[in-house]
Amino acid sequence: MLPATVPIWTVRKMDYNNDTKRLSRLAAILTILQTKRLLTASELAHKFSVSNRTIYRDIKALEQAGVPILTEDGKGYSLMEGYRIPPVMFTESEANALITAEQLILKNKDASFVKEYSEAINKIKSVLRNNTKDKANLLSDRTAFRQNAYNDRTSNYLSTLQLALTNFNFVRIKYHSPDTNQTTERTIEPFAIYSTQENWLLIAFCSLRKDFRAFRLDRIQNLTTLNEQFEPHKMTLQEYFEICKEKYFSQPLT
Known part of the structure; x- marks a missing residue:
């Protein structure tokens, strides 16, 4: 029971913050389920610092929203084969991390690795917002690694x-x-x-x-x-x- 002196806008703000956190967690759970075949409630609870019961409620909320989550007794949760959500939107900091990694990988000596990563990063850049994309390209032009200065390729396997x-x-x-x-x-x-x-x-x-x-x-x-x-x-x-x-x-x- 809240004290009578607590303003109603404070209560609404608390509810808003809790809802925002939960929505962010639900979106994150859905993203993680796309990247791993099986995840237990305990693993998700540990990652988000919440209880197993909270994860159970989150999974039920996703199911009620139409997400086809499969439950394997004793093993965990997974997404139905073939289910996909729209491309993930990257924050500017996340995009910067990927661009920095790209410059490092371009110095790698395995040609096949460089080729596959370059093609993957191009797909990632295609879903960036225009403003973030411009900044990512600027960062790409202004980031350099001194190792393997001549871009030698010694393997392709x-x-x-x-x-x-x-x-x-x-x-x-x-x-x-x-x-x-x-x-x-x-x-x-x-x-x-x-x-x-x-x-x-x-x-x-x-x-x-x-x-x-x-x-x-x-x-x-x-x-x-x-x-x-x-x-x-x-x-x-x-x-x-x-x-x-x-x-x-x-x-x-x-």
């Missing part, structure tokens, strides 16, 4: 390997090792991709070595994605790094 990784396709590569000056042909199971400054590395199970190996993309001379699929690895990337750390520290000192 990142996009292909990403598809092989997510679709669990075997890949055959011809790989050159400068240390031994040997070139070998291997069939590998792509597991993860990571970058050290400008060089991309692929972690994969190698049928030749019967173990996981890291391959630098700039040392792959030829690559073919095979139709055959392998069994997805249960190990996480973090678990892989922990195993590598244990192997490193268990080696005897010389």
Whole structure:
């Protein structure tokens, strides 16, 4: 019960602020549901710092608004396949972050990565408001990174390997090792991709070595994605790094 001295406009302002916060949260939940296949109420509650009960009410409100949300018992929420909302409008700060990332990626040494990101960022720019678009183009012209000054491209396999990784396709590569000056042909199971400054590395199970190996993309001379699929690895990337750390520290000192 509110004290009698509280002005009515204050109450209305409180209601307005609460409604605005909820509308923003509902829009954010809908956006997140588009980016992930399954989300639990606990995950959403943690992200928005609200209770699980609040999330239950939010999901019900979205369903009542006609959003086809599917509930899988014990697993979480997802959007019905094929459902899409109109393009998201970016704030000026969000657009600036994307433009800055674009300038950094343009310095990357993998040609396929640069090409795919450039095409994606063009689609993003197409939905920006005209005023924001002009500012984004200005920022693009005024942002520079000094690394890889000559825009060298040393590989062209990142996009292909990403598809092989997510679709669990075997890949055959011809790989050159400068240390031994040997070139070998291997069939590998792509597991993860990571970058050290400008060089991309692929972690994969190698049928030749019967173990996981890291391959630098700039040392792959030829690559073919095979139709055959392998069994997805249960190990996480973090678990892989922990195993590598244990192997490193268990080696005897010389």
